[in-house]
Amino acid sequence: MTSNHRAGFACFVGRPNVGKSTLMNALVGTKVAITSSKPQTTRRAIRGIVHRPDAQLIIVDTPGLHRPRTLLGERLDSLVLSTLTEVDVIGFCVPANEKIGKGDRFIADKLGAVKKTPVVAVVTKCDLASKEQIAEQLLALSQLAEFAHIVPVSSESGDNLGPLADVLISELPESPPLYEGGQLTDEPEQVLVGELIREAALEGVRDELPHSIAVVVDEMLPREGRDDLLDIYAHMFVERPSQKAIVIGHKGERLRDVGTRARKQIEALLGTRVYLDLRISVAKDWQRDPKQLRRLGFYD
Numbered sequence: 001m002t003s004n005h006r007a008g009f010a011c012f013v014g015r016p017n018v019g020k021s022t023l024m025n026a027l028v029g030t031k032v033a034i035t036s037s038k039p040q041t042t043r044r045a046i047r048g049i050v051h052r053p054d055a056q057l058i059i060v061d062t063p064g065l066h067r068p069r070t071l072l073g074e075r076l077d078s079l080v081l082s083t084l085t086e087v088d089v090i091g092f093c094v095p096a097n098e099k100i101g102k103g104d105r106f107i108a109d110k111l112g113a114v115k116k117t118p119v120v121a122v123v124t125k126c127d128l129a130s131k132e133q134i135a136e137q138l139l140a141l142s143q144l145a146e147f148a149h150i151v152p153v154s155s156e157s158g159d160n161l162g163p164l165a166d167v168l169i170s171e172l173p174e175s176p177p178l179y180e181g182g183q184l185t186d187e188p189e190q191v192l193v194g195e196l197i198r199e200a201a202l203e204g205v206r207d208e209l210p211h212s213i214a215v216v217v218d219e220m221l222p223r224e225g226r227d228d229l230l231d232i233y234a235h236m237f238v239e240r241p242s243q244k245a246i247v248i249g250h251k252g253e254r255l256r257d258v259g260t261r262a263r264k265q266i267e268a269l270l271g272t273r274v275y276l277d278l279r280i281s282v283a284k285d286w287q288r289d290p291k292q293l294r295r296l297g298f299y300d
Ligand SMILES: Nc1nc2c(ncn2[C@@H]2O[C@H](COP(=O)(O)OP(=O)(O)OP(=O)(O)O)[C@@H](O)[C@H]2O)c(=O)[nH]1
Pocket: 014, 015, 016, 017, 018, 019, 020, 021, 022, 023, 124, 125, 126, 127, 128, 153, 154, 155, 156, 157
């Protein structure tokens, strides 16, 4: 590995419907490569990873930025702001075919407060705008705030996605890859869902059981007759009965809590309501059994 390999986290913000999800998917491609993560990595839901020989760009989800009308809205906002300070670069998305409005200005103001994180303005949906419109939008953005870069793209045609990745990567710190490469999966969602459950289960007990929890997602299927609800059946494995007791907690309270937190993260990731059936079993000494390890999704 070369010494100037870069790796880090990016997130995309912007009004609803400006093309954030489409852009993230276009950058990452259809397949998501995730295997075991190294412990220092983010707690946020991972949308995908751009793997290149020279860099690893990890794109995380941000909860929506809203104009706060309620206290809850304000709390949500501070959550968003804390996410923004945890990433290495922020992509601020504005569509090429709509004039900059109040909503965009509100978000730009918020981003201005996140001094430490560089912001790249991304003009999305350029295939829907004329050259003049795109030029106007670039100018309007340059007058709106101080951006590290301004990049016009189209997720639809793929125009300029490579240069956008270059620019985002240029803002990442020098670092070896944070996630193991290799192992492409056809079931990225299933793998991601397993990661989210494991993260939720580890929260608060990381010191006691750092590497002793594995998660297998057995099945993910839409509830019959409903298109807005996904049933997920997952299994957590620990190595010993004493660890099972820790994860379950007093009267099952902790396990319920893990389920609720994981479910919320999964819903945010998949954009659908989720029913999560989460079981826990003891798989004796799974860490020492290579076959079990592979089955549980560990490739180290
Ligand atoms: N023509 C065109 N349409 C696009 C492009 N990017 C996104 N869209 C469309 O714009 C709409 C909104 O895109 P999303 O990616 O869902 O937008 P979003 O910002 O993630 O929306 P929220 O999840 O509501 O925040 C969808 O209908 C996309 O198909 C693009 O580059 N060109």
